[in-house]
Amino acid sequence: MMKRYNVDDSQQPVRDWVHEFGEKEISKVFIELDRRPEPQVLPRDYYKKIADAGLIGYSMPKEYGGGGCTSLQYATMIEELAFWDGPTSLLTAVPQLASYPVFKFGTEEQIKKYIPKAAKGELIPAFALTEENAGSDAANQSTCAIEEGDNYIINGKKHFIMHGDVCDFAVLFCKIGNQEEAKRPKISAILVDADTPGFKGETLQYKMGMKAATTGRIYLDNVKVPKSSLLGDVGSGFKYAMNTLDGARVGVAAQGVGIAQRALEEAVKFANNRIAFGAPIAKLQAIQWMIADMSTKLEAARAMTYKAAQLQDKGARFSTEAAQAKLFASETAGFCVDRSMQIHSGYGYIGEFSILEKLYRDQRVLEIYEGTSEIQRLIIGGTYLRSL
Ligand code: COS
Secondary structure, three states: OOOOOOOOOOHHHHHHHHHHHHHHHHHHHHHHHHOOOOOOOOOHHHHHHHHHOOOOOOOOOHHHOOOOOOHHHHHHHHHHHHHHOHHHHHHHHHHHHHHHHHHHHOOHHHHHHHHHHHHHOOOOEEEEOOEOOEOOOOOOOOOEEEEEOOEEEEEEEEEEEEOOOOOOEEEEEEEEOOOOOOOOOOEEEEEEEOOOOOEEEEEOOOOOOOOOOOEEEEEEEEEEEEHHHEEOOOOOHHHHHHHHHHHHHHHHHHHHHHHHHHHHHHHHHHHHHOEEOOEEHHHOHHHHHHHHHHHHHHHHHHHHHHHHHHHHHHOOOOHHHHHHHHHHHHHHHHHHHHHHHHHHOHHHHOOOOOOHHHHHHHHHHHHOOOOOHHHHHHHHHHHHHOOO
């Protein structure tokens, strides 16, 4: 394993912890999990193992059973998990992303109900924002809650929801009241238990990569929840969602760094061992340049990821830095996996010989989920254009 750059002393213990878990647990199962036939099923025993190791509750508050880590430590954990296996990092990140609005904006009662069990892996949360026509345009929500006495009656459909098929509860973003007159509906967040009548999850099939962490669709058909399930204030849901996504984007950036690191290490090992023209291909300048470009981009992505995490830890607004880190690190993962595959050539393209083919499929979504690269550019461009 190559030595990693740390910006402070809190990171190395996290790397060592994940490395031990990776060697002991992830390395045994990650190929098998990727190659299971459809339909994908959440590997519940494995999920529990990850939770028991403290990885799922790591960013949740200590007083509610979590690890109370900093954003920098969280990014380091996700990076190292993604080095071992992208889907395992995603299985770990999704519950933390989905729990964040609960412990950040929820009441004491709501936090107590959900967070300790989510941290232990006993309740699986989902962050239900995206709809068929509300992906990049996240505010364009159709799902609607209507007030009826002390309850909300919710109807709608959510789409591309990580763990939406298997969740025990969802942080559901929707309009309250029809708001037909409004140009932009005011979005709210409501906590919905998955065993409420009318709530149905479904697994999306034939996903390209990141298979062990399942993606779903949620149908809401006259789902009745008490008004006490409202999270925070009516109409503040969009800001809660955007705030949550800022942190989630640091996590995706960290996944990019981890996958890029793995691609680089696989390339170096291969280049030093593969003999062509009578010597290891590492002796060829064409290969050396690829390694140089991969490692340079990787280190830049790493520095940007830690910068965004450190800003989050300081309590500063970090939306732009998170978008920059996510954009650059996800594109870097794509670049490094592609170059590593080129170095491996046929040994990269065919999964019998290396994990490059799997890395290729796993990394592709980094430029899509938690806001596409185009959305990140829109956020970044907007900030700079408003800055003078
Ligand atoms: N944190 C806190 N508040 C934020 C915010 C953030 N990161 N981003 C925006 N807001 C606030 C704005 O300040 C604004 O508030 P006011 O109305 O009080 O001024 C409000 O939210 C609306 O912001 P904006 O006008 O910028 O929203 P837009 O609808 O134009 O779009 C984008 C914003 C495109 C950036 C947003 O819709 C987005 O991120 N889309 C991608 C969603 C996504 O990542 N989906 C992936 C899957 S979800 S798991």
